[in-house]
Amino acid sequence: MSSILSTKSSSTDAKDQYTKKYNNTTPSAQPVQSSQMPGPASTVGFIVSILSQIFFILLLVLSGSFMLHYCRVAQSNILPTCANEVPYTYIPVEREKFDETSLIDINIVKNTPLGNLSTKLYFSYANNTMQDHVPFRSLFDMIYGSYANQFTRYIATTIQGCLFSNLTILNTVLNFINSFCSESVIIFIMPIVMSFGGAPLVIFNCVYLTIMFLYNILLFKDKALRGDDLPKNLPNKVLTEWISQPLFSIWGLVITWLSFITYLIYFFIFFGWAVTILIGVIVAIYSVVLPLTMKANLVEKVDNQYIKTEKFYSVQDTFLDVLKYKLNIIMYIISFMVVTGATSAYSVYTGFCVIIGCILLYHFSTIYERYIPLNQDKNGTWTTTSTTISETELLATQITKHCTAIINAITIKSDDAVQIAKEVPTPEGELIAAKK
Secondary structure: HOHHHHHHHHHHHHHHHHHHHHHHHHOOOHHHHOOOOOHHHHHHHHHHHHHHHHHHHHHHHHHHHHHHHHHHHHHHOOOOOOOOOOOOOOOOOOOOOOHHHHHHHEEEEEEEOOOOEEEEEEEEOOOOOOOHHHHHHHHHHHHHOOOHHHHHHHHHHHHHHHHHHHHHHHHHHHHHHHHHHHHHHHOOOHHHHHHHHHHHHHHHHHHHHHHHHHHHHHHHOEEOOOHHHOOOOOOOOOOOEOOOOOOOOHHHHHHHHHHHHHHHHHHHOOOOOHHHHHHHHHHHHHHHHHHHHEEEEEEEEEOEEEEEEEEEEEHHHHHHHHHHHHHHHHHHHHHHHHHHHHHHHOOOOHHHHHHHHHHHHHHOOOOOOOOOOOOOOOOOOHHHHHHHOOOHHHHHHHHHHHHHHHHHHHHOOOOHHHHHHHHHHHHHHHHHHHHO
């Protein structure tokens, strides 16, 4: 009897263990199947990813517009890169000459029905006087103003030299980019490349300022002339002139050594190196911002002659024109991001469907077509008005008219059909007439 009970209990235990094992393994397979289905979380993630990528593209286009404006300003050689002329000194800049060689091309469109088109700009010194900028004017007054002294001249001369070096470096690098890169490369690639140049520029400024703050101690030996002692041929804004003194005179040696000792105390004890780094960063930022403030005159061509207009072209106009002329490239980038985002968020099949949609938009819309200016606007620049349609739309419209005329001709008399066929122009002829 006991053996029968033990056999029954052991079989019951085995059954319970099998039931528990079955119950523990069966439900675990169901969540795996449900997790494979795309839900609201993947859709929200996809939308957030696309919006963030579009925001990145807008930042890229904005920085690319700045880069294009930098390059065109550098091409005009209007940046103050001469340390012996205005605005660093009172020696005037040589007057500019307005001719065809001094014009700058922007918004270049090649291989159009009208040939190669572009917007012509002219950067004038009169509209971009550096004396109007507060930093340049302040540094000039610290050297040649009524309150100038040895210390203000020492500080201003060192900072001016650093600023001049920064603008010279930028002008050289940007002209090199102008020589080898197209507008599209400048807009979409060079901002990423040039973003790595900020740190080296700040390091250069810190090293330059450290050396020149030490070297320019020799300026303390010079003497200032004011009032009646000034030469008569100086501009009215020059209220202080400096006369160089020999270094090995008693005055020169005493002042130079006292200034050198003061510099060492300031630099090492009062953390002058921190101020040097701060000045280096400020000079680098101002050097980068300065070209963005410059504007050009729009140039109009009348009777095969270029005429400088009073309408200006600034960095804001550059940004708007980049959105207009490079919209097709922007759409290609956005389409690529949408395809990759849909594939990663959903499936390869979804990405394939998005590709099909992009192909349909490519063939039956104008969002992927490059902007081709066909009419000249009031500014003298080549632009397309809002009523101008693309070549694809023009052909599609005329083909529709031609097919409609043929269908109508089938249902009416033959003589009327011949007359209608003569009145409806062919799409090729209509396109040629539009180009002319």
